[in-house]
Amino acid sequence: MLWAVATIVFVAIRLIPGDPALAILGGPGSQASAEAVARVRQDYGLDQPVLVQYAVFLGRLATGHLGDSYAFRTPVAGLLAQQLPVTLTLAVAGLVVAWVLAIGAAWWSTQRGRVAAALTGAITVTASVVPHFWLGSVLIVVFASGLGWVPAVSDGTLAGWVLPVLTVAVPVAGYLAETVRDGVVDAQRSAFALAARGRGESPAGLFGRHLLRHAALPGIALSAWAFGSLVSGAVVVESVFALPGVGRALVGAVTQRDMPLVTGIALVSAAAYVVVLAVADLVERVVDPRGGTAERSRDGRRGGAPRPAHTGAGVR
């Protein structure tokens, strides 16, 4: 999969108009002499046929060489090592906060009566389509400038993270809340919920011990798929809050055809996604220890056994 990503990036970058050699020399506005351009071409192997370049590219990647950024003249690996943690922290923290908000919203919309349900529903729908960049600005105006509770831009302290994380989390929380709420409502109608209530289980106990686990399952898979969206959100949010993450570098890297940097970012994102998928799978197994169940949110693999519906009790 990483190979596929790398190839796509290679192809995509080649499609971008503009001469990479010029980019290396300082961007399209630089007045480089023809000689300088030619020399750069040779140095960077840009005069070789495409396939050779591709092979060299893959070869370097395989050995862990991400190369040097054209624009910054420093190793990509180094740049990413500096910037990536910020972005990833933002994304992960955002996901965690989103889950907390989502569970809270699910509780409010299912356990507290119709008014609360309607209100929470309205909030989650709106939250799921709120643009990051706008929300960030609003939060800055209200909480930083207005109330002065937290700093407006990141200043290295923990408080400086509050607004960015919240901004990233809210849209995802909106989506997750919808999913978890639907799951809770579904589980409420199940036979085991009735049986639990028949034993005298309280609503809180029912929610925490039974419903939540079932409702969370689809949300876990959704979190994995949404991780890329989180990273995109983080990219936008970084520019709003002036966080030194990958996002800010990304826009420039693409517009400047800084291939090594773009490749590096793409590969790291893909790798992160693979990791996140694996983690989501693990978490899913912890929440749902059943083996090979048809309820798996990813492609439901069918076991070999025929439909048990015909024999009522489903004895096996």
Added chain:
Amino acid sequence: MSGIVDPRLPADTRDGGRARRSERSPGGTLGPVGTVAAAVVLLAVVAAVWPALLGGGDPLAVHPEVALQAPSWAHPFGTDESGRDVLGRVVAGTRASLVVGVLATLVGGAVGVVLGTAAGLGGRLVDAVVGRVTEVAFALPLLLVALVVIAVTGPGPVPATLAVGFATAPGYARIVRGLVRTARRSQVVETAVLQGRRPALITVRHVLPAALWPVVAVATLGVGQAVVWASALSYLGVGTPPPAPEWGAMLADGRTYLLTAPWTSTFPGLAIVVLATSVTVLGRAVRRSGAVR
């Protein structure tokens, strides 16, 4: 390219597409909330088609002498840093957002449906190939892909549409594939086989309708998302180029004046939220009224 199209179906498209009785609005109508949403969307469509009808000054007319004025009777939404009437720009910007949002969803939906149907109906090889493609697509963040697309083609509404469309396609593909495969294994299909119907007939009559109608439901939610992402691209400077009015771009411009002239950001931002929310709510209300299953 994981623009967040929920690969899961909304709850009320399961159970054969009938909304739960408690959630169904009376008599096939949209309900109070749905009606409000419908009105807003209608307003947006009018704004897109005939902006002059809704008032506001010329969105492009520059009057530096009245720059950054707070909302007043003359300028209900205030003016921006070039003295342009914010209300006029917000109204004019509706077209870009609505068009990109709807078209991007159509593109994404179409591509997704084609891929998903191929994966669902085809044999293991086709399914595996499409599966790998969508996996890779999911792995790349939307913005990365969008930026690359736009770097290749240059900025503008068309590239933005395509970028968002391609970014959301994998989500649709996944849903459709799941639906098609479930439908293929259903008892309805089994019964048709027992009755001796030919595979092509079964697919057209039973599998495709069961798989494709729910996509319409998902797509209505997708339009809201698409509107937001389109604005995000403009915000980053790679969508509709200036000086054309576009909400995301207006937000980007307004950032500098966030504390001194917040109205330059507030109203475009509100417009995005209101339009996206209304489309989403309207989509849900239509589904619940049973008109589309």
Added chain:
Amino acid sequence: MSVLQVEGLTVRAGDTTLVHDVSFTVEPGECVALVGASGSGKTLTARAVLGLSAAGLTVDAAALRLDGRDVRGLSERRWRSVRGALVGYVGQEALGALDPLRPVGREVADALRLHTRMTAAERVDAVRAALTAVGLDPDLATDGRLADTLSGGMRQRALIAAATVASPALVVADEPTTALDAAVAVTVMEQLRAAQERGAGLLVITHDLGLVAGWADRVVVVDGGTVVEQGPVDRVFAAPGHPATEALVRAARTGVERTARPDDRAASDTRDRTAGADAPALLAADGLCRTFAGVPAVDDVSLAVRPGRVLGVIGASGSGKTTIARMLLGLEDPDAGTVTLDGGAWAPLPERDRRARRHRVAAVVQDPGATFDERWTVERVLADALSDGRERRARGPLADRVDDALRQVGLDPALRPRSPRTLSGGQRQRLAIARALATEPEVVVLDEPVTALDATVQDAVLTLLERLRDATGVAMVFVSHDLRAVRRTADEVLVVHRGRVVEHGPAARVFDAPEHPETVRLLRAAERLAAGPA
């Protein structure tokens, strides 16, 4: 003091009265059966007794006492202290009533955790005792096993343990044996009986009078939301006073007495069950084998279906009967062995080679609802079936054929514009039978066709099948774990156990003089279930 006292119970949904003026009592150590057809209001009554009525329903009663305690108008909070402690509930959906994501041991311990002050260690001991009492492994209390590792019967027993672990005064069991085969059903009833013998009152809700004839002390018959008759079970059985009760008794007797007294046949059954026994096989299977994940589900099964005869295939749940049926229909390919139709190859075969002959074989399944495309009407279902998939609407002569088909299965032609999903279970099954017979097949394979239906409806549908069989001369393969149903209709019987055929012969012989121990076991279980505790 009665364990349960209900007087003048009324349940309303807005302006509609669903349950009207229901009164009955349950004494300690007594088993009362609340019997009625689907929709008669029995489940609503049971839920009201537990305070678990759905939202939007209003419940009124002149008196409603649990173990002497007035529970009318109790707040939800108070109800929670009552449920599980004073009254235990065993629901009707055994498959889903245990939380699939929670260890079974914890589910069983819940009532203790909620209502007693026992320490964790004490709870474990109590749960172990409860599990042993229902015949389950006591280690289940602590080994973290989930519900899907237990069979259907074991799950139902675990549910009973969970409901009785806190020794409630009243146990309410809602359809506790639905869809379970006789052997498993007997163990479930025995567990409930054990709770009863410990002094609890038992309220069993069911549609099957035959089930409770042997186990209940008193019967309360519900129809149309009111109590139409109540009294000691023997008296009600012997001399039913109300038409609804008569229907229930008739349905029950058909099963009970046939199994117990095989000579007692209904006067209309003059069929010669030996006719055609030597004709060449229409549908024949030879050495069928099928393995799932290393476990053989079907092992060397051979059978022959002859024209105009009914072959019954019986066996416990999980014995492989359904897999055999699916292989006969060509829905699954056998790993080994063949199926032939009238001498020609039928399975394993590519579907395109079978398609032309599909009209000769039809199928009726347990739950027909899922087989109807939700967008189709009754009219389209039959028009499609009668025109080999060509027509959507029934016009002209086709319309007459559709109406005839509906009448033939006892459905009113006025149902044509309706969606099958709005029909009752019995009506849906009749429609499915009409669809199956539309192509005038030579063989119909029926897999548990009446198991999911009410007892009275079962009776009606079986009568319909018998009538159709006689009218059209179609051959049938009747697969079921319900011996009563097979006994009525089959000429020959095949007994399946763990995927193998253990007995085969004329129905009369197999039921009267079974040879294989497994057959004996199945028959005994059915008798026990009908007769009651030893």
